[in-house]
Amino acid sequence: MSARTPDTARDIPEATVARLPVYLRALIVLADAGTATCSSEELAAAAGVNSAKLRKDLxxxxxxxxxxxxxxxxxxxxxxxxxxxxxxxWPVVIVGIGNLGHALANYSGFRSRGFRVVALLDADPARHEEVVAGLDVRSFDDLEGIVEEHDVSIGVIATPAVAAQDVADRMVAAGITSVLNFAPIVLSVPEGVDVRKVDLSIELQILAYHEQRKAVTARAEDAS
Amino acid sequence: MSARTPDTARDIPEATVARLPVYLRALIVLADAGTATCSSEELAAAAGVNSAKLRKDLxxxxxxxxxxxxxxxxxxxxxxxxxxxxxxxWPVVIVGIGNLGHALANYSGFRSRGFRVVALLDADPARHEEVVAGLDVRSFDDLEGIVEEHDVSIGVIATPAVAAQDVADRMVAAGITSVLNFAPIVLSVPEGVDVRKVDLSIELQILAYHEQRKAVTARAEDAS
DNA sequence: CTCGTTTTGTTCTCGCGTTCACAAACTCCT
DNA sequence: AGGAGTTTGTGAACGCGAGAACAAAACGAG
Known part of the structure; x- marks a missing residue:
């Protein structure tokens, strides 16, 4: 077995992995428009990247x-x-059915891309009455059973910051190995568990920084 | 004027800018806990980064x-x-008051970080009855007036993909120069306008990729 | 079959970001 | 005051990713 690593086991750079979903989406748009063939130039334009980068990624x-x-x-x-x-x-559980959890549960983009929300969990018993996106909101204590039953490996955390670490710990203990975290806190998880963070206010703050600089440099140019 | 660039006009690397909000949040947590002083090591741990990187950033x-x-x-x-x-x-307008728009309008993290939602807009007249997060949902046609009145420079797009480019065009024409886009589409905007994209399903797809690889390599190790 | 055209796959170079390692600067203790 | 112990700020080395440029391969026309 000194031969090549077989099949999908090659090493794809992280930056490329992050762009593959973008290419995929662009291809779906092209396919829906009835396009049978496309050049790297066209696809790159549709995906918003440079064509050399696209070819290298592919x-x-x-x-x-x-x-x-x-x-x-x-x-x-x-x-x-x-x-x-x-x-x-991919079966997915969402924990924390507040405003954001609602939005995520109803987001059609998950379903259409191979993700199936199998359960919605919330620690607050008052929410267990609700039905969201066709699913009962269930108790957080059901987590372990659900993970086992559906063989869930991906969890989404949409709770307030204070609860997030506890939720993550329970998820990991139950066997989840990939976490998408919307709570504004840095989670600590054991080796082998992947965490990706989405922080809405951080994105706005980055925009604000650049916006402020635009204002500063504009004023400097006025003065000169 | 061969001297230094004055004050805030230094050049901060993009990667550093993206981390500053994380440090800021960590500092607020420390301050709330009554900590008066911290080392780079402590702050780095709280922010989830390496201490050398933190010091260089600062x-x-x-x-x-x-x-x-x-x-x-x-x-x-x-x-x-x-x-x-x-x-x-920073005054902000949100366009597209579906599930996600609701969640964003109610997100307390904006307000507490210097962002003030001044208007919620939606193209669907059926939604103009609603009051969300204490604000009337208004017609998208009110955009120009609102931008001028409140001197808005940041816009948030939470519409379906098909509407997003039109909304962006109108925003830019109205004078908005920073856009946070939640629609799964690549926006084209003129030079000088900043766009940041948040795509929920892309994050999940990246997790799925790594999850798949975990499964593959685990099986390979079993076999050996 | 051969030549010109198109477009991919890949090599090479450059710049940015990360990390290490250490000198400079400050505090505290004796 | 002086020395030991901390901790910052930064110079230097390193690795990864971006983009340009080109060679290899396919197609079509004559």
Missing amino acids: SYLGSYGTRGVGYDVEYLRYQIAREIGVTQD | SYLGSYGTRGVGYDVEYLRYQIAREIGVTQD
């Missing part, structure tokens, strides 16, 4: 294009989907 | 620490807030 997956012609939209779409793993069905 | 702002002692929590907090621009009040 080359990590393999040689799926044809020189002089371009890429077969359906074929490339399937290959990227397979590489990311969205050809299969 | 050094771009200036020399706000004391060797042998550490950083004054309140002082550093103010300096970072000033650098980002969140000591002032």
Whole structure:
């Protein structure tokens, strides 16, 4: 076995992985528009990146294009989907059914991309009456049973910051190994568990920084 | 004028800018806990980064620490807030009051970080009856008036993908120069306008990729 | 079959960001 | 006052990712 690493086991740079879903989306748009073939230039424009970067990214997956012609939209779409793993069905639990949890539960983009929300959990018993997006809101104590029953490996945390670490600990203990965290707090998890953070106010603060600089430099130019 | 660039006009690397809000949040937690002083090691742990990186990041702002002692929590907090621009009040409009728009309008994290939602807009007249987070949902046609009245420079797009480019165009025409986009589409805007994108399903797809690889490598180790 | 055109896949170079390591600066204790 | 112990700020080395540029491959026309 001194040969190549087989199949999907190659090493794809993190920056490329983050862009593959963008390419996938662009390909779906092209496919829906009836396009059968596209060049790296077209696809790059649709995805908002440079064409050289696109080609390099795709080359990590393999040689799926044809020189002089371009890429077969359906074929490339399937290959990227397979590489990311969205050809299969990923069960997901959402914990914390406040405003954001509601929005996430109803978000159609999950379903259409291979993610299936199997349960909505909340610690507050007052919420257990509710039905959101066709699912009962259940007690947080049901977590372990649900994870086992549906073989869930991805959890979404949409609780307030104070509860987030506890939720994460329980998730990890129950067997979840990937966490998408919307709470504004840095989670600590054991090795082998992936956490991605989405922080709405941080994005706004980054915009504010640049906005402030625009104002400063504009004033400086006025003065000169 | 061969001297230094004055005051806040230094050049802060983009990667550092993205971390400053994280440090700011960590400092607020420390301040609330009554901590007066902290070392780079402590703050780095609270922010989830390496201490050398933290020190280098802070050094771009200036020399706000004391060797042998550490950083004054309140002082550093103010300096970072000033650098980002969140000591002032940023008016924000949100367009698209569906599930996500609701969640954003009610998100307390904006208000507490110097952002004030001044208007909620939606193209659907059926929604104009509603009151969300204490604000009337208004017609999208009111955009220009609101931007002018409140001097808004930041807009949030929480519409479906098909509407997003139109909304962005109208925002830019009305004078908005920073856009936070939640719609799953690549926006094209003129030079000088900043766009940041938050895509919920992309984050999940990145997790799925790594999850899939965990499964593959685990099986490979079992076999060996 | 050959030549010109198109477009991919890849090599190379450059710049940015991360990390290490250490000198400079400050505090505290004796 | 002086020395030991901390902790910051930064210079230098390193690695990764972006973009330019080009060679290899496919297609089509004559």
